[in-house]
Amino acid sequence: MGEGGEKLAVVLLSGGLDSATTLAVARHEGFTCHALSFDYGQRHRFELAAAGRVAAALGAVRHRVVRIDLSAEGGFGRSALTDAIEVPKDRIAAKPNRQSKTDNREPQIPVTYVPARNTIFLSIALGYAEVVGAFDIFIGVNAVDYSGYPDCRPAFVDAFAALANLATAAAVEGRGRFRIHAPLIHMTKDQIIRTGLALGVDYALTHSCYDPAADGAACGRCDACRLRLRGFAEAGATDPAKYQGISTQPK
Amino acid sequence: MGEGGEKLAVVLLSGGLDSATTLAVARHEGFTCHALSFDYGQRHRFELAAAGRVAAALGAVRHRVVRIDLSAEGGFGRSALTDAIEVPKDRIAAKPNRQSKTDNREPQIPVTYVPARNTIFLSIALGYAEVVGAFDIFIGVNAVDYSGYPDCRPAFVDAFAALANLATAAAVEGRGRFRIHAPLIHMTKDQIIRTGLALGVDYALTHSCYDPAADGAACGRCDACRLRLRGFAEAGATDPAKYQGISTQPK
Numbered sequence: 001m002g003e004g005g006e007k008l009a010v011v012l013l014s015g016g017l018d019s020a021t022t023l024a025v026a027r028h029e030g031f032t033c034h035a036l037s038f039d040y041g042q043r044h045r046f047e048l049a050a051a052g053r054v055a056a057a058l059g060a061v062r063h064r065v066v067r068i069d070l071s072a073e074g075g076f077g078r079s080a081l082t083d084a085i086e087v088p089k090d091r092i093a094a095k096p097n098r099q100s101k102t103d104n105r106e107p108q109i110p111v112t113y114v115p116a117r118n119t120i121f122l123s124i125a126l127g128y129a130e131v132v133g134a135f136d137i138f139i140g141v142n143a144v145d146y147s148g149y150p151d152c153r154p155a156f157v158d159a160f161a162a163l164a165n166l167a168t169a170a171a172v173e174g175r176g177r178f179r180i181h182a183p184l185i186h187m188t189k190d191q192i193i194r195t196g197l198a199l200g201v202d203y204a205l206t207h208s209c210y211d212p213a214a215d216g217a218a219c220g221r222c223d224a225c226r227l228r229l230r231g232f233a234e235a236g237a238t239d240p241a242k243y244q245g246i247s248t249q250p251k
Numbered sequence: 252m253g254e255g256g257e258k259l260a261v262v263l264l265s266g267g268l269d270s271a272t273t274l275a276v277a278r279h280e281g282f283t284c285h286a287l288s289f290d291y292g293q294r295h296r297f298e299l300a301a302a303g304r305v306a307a308a309l310g311a312v313r314h315r316v317v318r319i320d321l322s323a324e325g326g327f328g329r330s331a332l333t334d335a336i337e338v339p340k341d342r343i344a345a346k347p348n349r350q351s352k353t354d355n356r357e358p359q360i361p362v363t364y365v366p367a368r369n370t371i372f373l374s375i376a377l378g379y380a381e382v383v384g385a386f387d388i389f390i391g392v393n394a395v396d397y398s399g400y401p402d403c404r405p406a407f408v409d410a411f412a413a414l415a416n417l418a419t420a421a422a423v424e425g426r427g428r429f430r431i432h433a434p435l436i437h438m439t440k441d442q443i444i445r446t447g448l449a450l451g452v453d454y455a456l457t458h459s460c461y462d463p464a465a466d467g468a469a470c471g472r473c474d475a476c477r478l479r480l481r482g483f484a485e486a487g488a489t490d491p492a493k494y495q496g497i498s499t500q501p502k
Contacts, residue, residue, distance in 0.1 A: 068319040070378065116378030119418045123374040127321065127367030150423040159414040166410050167370045172401040 007031045008134035009181075010125045011060065014038075015050030017228055018140035018184055020206045021196035023058045025183045026138045028199050034132055035060040036125050040070040040114070046216040050207035057205055066124055070114060089211075089221040118151035119160070126164050126178065135176040137164075142184045142192070157182045189231030197237060204240035217244045258282045259385035260432075261376045262311065265289075266301030268479055269391035269435055271457045272447035274309045276434045277389045279450050285383055286311040287376055291321040291365070297467040301458035308456055317375055321365060340462075340472040369402035370411070377415050377429065386427040388415075393435045393443070408433045440482030448488060455491035468493045 009031035013019045026033050035055040037048055048065060055063035118141060125137050141152040150156065157180050164178035165171040171178055184192050196203065208228045209218035218225050220243045232239040260282035264270045277284050286306040288299055299316060306314035369392060376388050392403040401407065408431050415429035416422040422429055435443050447454065459479045460469035469476050471494045483490040 066320060068375075069317060114378070115381035115420070116374055116418055119414065120371070120374040120378060123367055123371040124319075127365070127371055130366035150420055151418045153417070156414070156417045159410070159417050163370065163407070163410040163414050166404070166407045167367055167402045169366070169401055 007136070008034070008132060009136040009138055010034045010036055010129040010132065010134050011138040012036055012121055012125055012140065013051045013055060013060075013063070014140070015047040015052075015054060015206060016140075016208045016224075017196070017203060017206045017231075018142060018192060019051075020054045020058070020140075020201050020203070021192050021199075022138050022140035022181075022183060023054065023060065024196055024199040024201045026136075026181070027058055027060075031136060031138075033058075033060045033138075034128065034134065035063040036121075036128055037063065037065045038121060038124070039065050039067045040117075044212055046207045046209075046212050049216075050205060053205040057202060064128070066128075068120070068124070070117070070120070089219070090226075116151070118149075118156070122160050122164075122180065126168065129178070130168050130170045133170075135170070136179050136181060138181045138183070140184050141182050142187065142189075144186060144188050152185075154182070154185055157185065188234070189227055190234035193231050193235040193237060197235070202240070204242075206241065208241070213244050215242075217242045219244055258387070259285070259383060260387040260389055261285045261287055261380040261383065261385050262389040263287055263372055263376055263391065264302045264306055264311075264314070265391070266298040266303075266305060266457060267391075267459045267475075268447070268454060268457045268482075269393060269443060270302075271305045271309070271391075271452050271454070272443050272450070273389050273391035273432075273434060274305065274311065275447055275450040275452045277387075277432070278309055282387060282389075284309075284311045284389075285379065285385065286314040287372075287379055288314065288316045289372060289375070290316050290318045291368075295463055297458045297460075297463050300467075301456060304456040308453060315379070317379075319371070319375070321368070321371070340470070367402070369400075369407070373411050373415075373431065377419065380429070381419050381421045384421075386421070386429050387432060388429065389432045389434070391435050392433050393438065393440075395437060395439050403436075405433070405436055408436065439485070440478055441485035444482050444486040444488060448486070453491070455493075457492065459492070464495050466493075468495045470495055 007030055009026050011023045011026050011033045013023055013035040014037065023033060023035060035051070037051040039048060052063055118139065122137065122139060129135065129137055141157065143153050161178060161180040164180070168178070170176060187195065193203070207216065208224045210222040210224050211219045213219070218241055220229065229239060258281055260277050262274045262277050262284045264274055264286040265288065274284060274286060286302070288302040290299060303314055369390065373388065373390060380386065380388055392408065394404050412429060412431040415431070419429070421427060438446065444454070458467065459475045461473040461475050462470045464470070469492055471480065480490060
């Protein structure tokens with residue numbers, strides 16, 4: 001609770017479809033929302049610009065961008081999201097975790113995996129929550145379109161909540177208990193899109209593509225685009241985002 | 252394990268006495284060590300310079316400094332370690348958690364507390380460990396000279412290890428189990444100093460003071476200095492660090 005009994009939350013906001021929907025859910029549940037984004041050496045900045053637009057459109061009281069260098073140059077990576085690794089295109093099933101199983105040792109982790117990313121983001125959100133007096137943290141992870149990321153699973157979210165309540169002065173002193181909200185965790189992509197549309201999310205403001213054109217238009221072919229387009233198709237809706245010269249109609 | 256069967260570790264290194272001792276312990280246990288420091292908007296840079304000296308002296312194979320803005324300007328703080336809040340001096344017991352109990356609601360957290368700091372640092376260490384292929388992470392937290400920081404307790408360290416083994420591709424794919432080593436956690440300050448001296452740590456290279464002079468000389472009066480000086484006194488040793496015109500002999 002903040003001053004005057006308002007419900008405060010910190011919402012992780014990437015600028016993508018999932019986190020925009022998550023912010024809309026948090027607002028719908030009556031939370032005053034501090035949106036938090038990360039400039040972590042992404043290859044392009046369209047995501048952060050989208051996050052700013054989404055935060056404003058959905059009425060976040062503040063949008064903070066924390067800089068942290070997780071690129072290979074900064075000692076991290078190598079991930080296709082932060083470094084010059086080619087983003088996979090046109091995979092048949094459009095699901096990153098359905099790639100070739102010929103290598104049994106590392107079958108499921110896509111090249112877009114950034115080591116410990118959600119752990120790092122939630123940790124910083126936790127610190128930020130403690131500063132603003134919030135005990136509720138929202139994250140748009142999803143275990144259905146799981147994508148091979150271990151830090152998108154319910155067990156991970158639960159473990160982080162347990163940690164948060166041991167790690168912070170606010171919790172240890174009994175001022176409150178931290179709750180990690182992952183409202184999308186059991187939804188399919190089309191359920192997420194239906195939820196967002198019902199809450200008035202303008203998905204034209206969001207950005208999902210891993211490999212956009214210079215003007216920000218989505219490629220339509222990377223895993224993120226294909227998952228998104230399939231989601232809109234299954235929701236019976238049209239994706240209002242700008243694509244590079246291809247139809248955005250359901251395929 | 253790294254290539255050729257070497258034991259790899261990531262060691263959090265602040266440049267202070269505790270983390271220097273921790274690096275010495277890790278080296279003594281046979282680990283090839285990647286030292287990791289953070290430039291998180293500390294008020295002064297002597298800590299990072301000390302970390303570099305310690306990493307070199309104790310044979311870390313690499314010393315990486317990750318920039319992340321946890322200052323009030325960056326949306327964090329307000330802590331006396333990152334912002335213009337006065338550092339407390341000359342407290343009687345020289346223990347931050349023994350301050351006045353008149354305010355029952357927030358009795359124990361010192362102004363030098365940085366929200367979720369160890370959670371954030373361990374999270375980044377986890378990502379870095381995954382990148383370099385390490386499963387062992389060393390942190391110099393201490394629960395005896397506890398200082399009122401909730402993220403220095405054994406329960407916190409255990410919870411982080413549990414999280415790490417859920418959060419990462421390396422653990423989930425069965426390549427190994429992460430271990431969080433906190434070798435100082437049950438030691439008193441003089442035990443830490445004795446351990447370090449026995450392992451050849453040159454404490455003249457380390458920096459502990461919260462409020463040093465322009466030339467880096469320690470104030471001798473803040474909680475960190477008083478705890479350190481008392482530790483050397485109880486270990487029957489002399490602190491080789493430079494202090495501002497005061498005796499460093501045991502008091």
